[in-house]
Amino acid sequence: MELDQLQVNFDTESLWVLNIIIAFIMFGIALEIKVTDFKRLFKNPKILFTGVVSQFILLPALTFLFILLTSPAPSIALGLLLIAACPGGNISNFMSHLARGNTALSVSLTAIASILCLIMTPINLQFWASLYPPTAEILREVALDWSTMVKIIIVIIGIPLFTGMLLNYLKPKISKKISQLLKPISLLFFLAFIVVIIINNYTIFISNAHYVFILVIAHNGLAFLLGYYFSKAMGLSKKEQKTISIETGIQNAGLGLLLIFSFFEGLGGMALLATFWGLWDIISGLSISLYWNLILKTNKPTCTN
Numbered sequence: 001m002e003l004d005q006l007q008v009n010f011d012t013e014s015l016w017v018l019n020i021i022i023a024f025i026m027f028g029i030a031l032e033i034k035v036t037d038f039k040r041l042f043k044n045p046k047i048l049f050t051g052v053v054s055q056f057i058l059l060p061a062l063t064f065l066f067i068l069l070t071s072p073a074p075s076i077a078l079g080l081l082l083i084a085a086c087p088g089g090n091i092s093n094f095m096s097h098l099a100r101g102n103t104a105l106s107v108s109l110t111a112i113a114s115i116l117c118l119i120m121t122p123i124n125l126q127f128w129a130s131l132y133p134p135t136a137e138i139l140r141e142v143a144l145d146w147s148t149m150v151k152i153i154i155v156i157i158g159i160p161l162f163t164g165m166l167l168n169y170l171k172p173k174i175s176k177k178i179s180q181l182l183k184p185i186s187l188l189f190f191l192a193f194i195v196v197i198i199i200n201n202y203t204i205f206i207s208n209a210h211y212v213f214i215l216v217i218a219h220n221g222l223a224f225l226l227g228y229y230f231s232k233a234m235g236l237s238k239k240e241q242k243t244i245s246i247e248t249g250i251q252n253a254g255l256g257l258l259l260i261f262s263f264f265e266g267l268g269g270m271a272l273l274a275t276f277w278g279l280w281d282i283i284s285g286l287s288i289s290l291y292w293n294l295i296l297k298t299n300k301p302t303c304t305n
Contacts, residue, residue, distance in 0.1 A: 014197075015261050021193055022254045023160045025186040029110060030164025031179035032093070037108040050234045051109040054227045054248045056116060060084045060124045062226055066219055067132060074134035075269025076212060080219055081135065082270065083256050083277050085124035087113035087157075091187060091282065092250040099289035101242035109247045114161050121255070122149045142264055152262060157255065190254055194278050197257075197271075205272065212273045216280050224249035224288060242292055250285045253278030 041048040063084035067077045088110055096106035126146060129135040168175040198205050227248030231241045256274040264270055 015258075018193060018254070018258050018261065019156060021186060021189050022156050022258055024182065025190060025254060026114065026157050027160035027164045028179055028182040028186050029093075029114070030161045031168050031175045031182070032107060033111045033161075033165050034168060035165075037104070037111045040104065041108045041112060046234065047105065047236065047240060048112065050231050050236060050240075051105075051244050051247060052112065052116065054230050054244055055088065055109075055113055056120045056124065058226055058230060059223055059248055060128050062222060063219065064128050064131065066222065070215065070218075072215055073211065073269050074138055075267045076215065076273050077132060077269075078129055078135040078138055078264075078267075079212075079256075079260070079270035079273035080215070081128050081132075082125055082259060083219075083251050083253060083274060084223075085121045085128070086252040086255050087117035087121070088247045088250055088252065091285065092246050095246050095250065095285045095289040096243045098286070099242045099246060099292040100239070101246065101292070102237075102239040103243075105240060105243045106247060109243070113247070114157055117252075117255075118150065118153050118158055121153060121259075122146050125149075138264075138267070149259065149263065152259070153255070156258060190278070191282075194275055197275055204268070205275070208268070208272055209276070211269065212276050216273060216276045217284075220249060220277070220281055220284050223251070224284070246285060246289065249288075250281050251277065253281065 041051075060081065063080050067080060072080070093103060093106045093110060097103040126139070129139055164175075167178075224245050228241050228245035231244040236244070253274050257271070257278065260267065260270045260274055
């Protein structure tokens with residue numbers, strides 16, 4: 001398909017900018033992570049199991065079935081698998097708080113997912129993409145270097161995560177002040193970066209948006225539903241259901257874009273899908289969080305004399 005041959009305009013300088021933005025986003029997240037966040041999850045193995053399985057096992061598997069049912073262009077299919085293989089997005093904690101979910105659980109799951117993605121993201125991408133012949137062919141053509149991908153994820157995710165947690169441990173007050181400033185700024189820079197990509201590739205995005213728009217909405221909706229109903233089936237509380245739903249539905253599209261431009265040379269369908277995902281999951285996440293917030297407010301019992 002012609003879409004699979006499209007190349008998004010993206011140079012080496014832009015890749016370095018994206019590297020820095022993603023690193024700063026992870027550093028900002030890590031400034032709020034404490035060792036106690038990990039201890040909290042390990043004391044609740046059921047919640048830990050539910051969150052990890054939902055994100056790293058069930059979502060990639062569901063994505064694979066989604067691809068079999070919809071048969072998108074190979075590059076779009078690979079983009080879906082890559083997004084599903086990424087950890088949770090950087091604003092999931094804020095969304096859990098807005099939705100009146102379990103914010104502490106959200107922070108803990110973000111911490112665990114950020115560490116697990118160092119290994120699970122490359123494994124999931126390689127495993128599921130190799131099972132679908134069209135995406136397996138792309139992997140063969142680009143000769144995906146698994147070890148190099150792990151190294152890049154460690155540098156962009158692992159090092160900022162470690163340094164941020166270390167600063168939080170040594171200087172918690174300073175860490176909190178930096179985090180309050182850095183998180184919104186890094187998110188704005190990421191959104192601005194996506195807008196610049198779209199502007200620089202306006203013709204490509206406008207003429208091909210219809211290939212990914214519905215797929216992104218449907219796939220993102222399935223991810224939210226998966227996290228919610230799997231945690232419900234596991235007997236977790238309403239707050240925990242909302243939190244795991246958000247952690248599953250909000251994926252780190254920034255990391256996805258970084259890997260696409262690092263290993264797949266801005267392959268058309270992949271770049272299109274990840275870019276739209278980066279915008280849409282913010283819209284959908286905020287929408288569902290506001291909905292849950294308003295529903296709780298309207299369902300509160302009123303006092304009568």
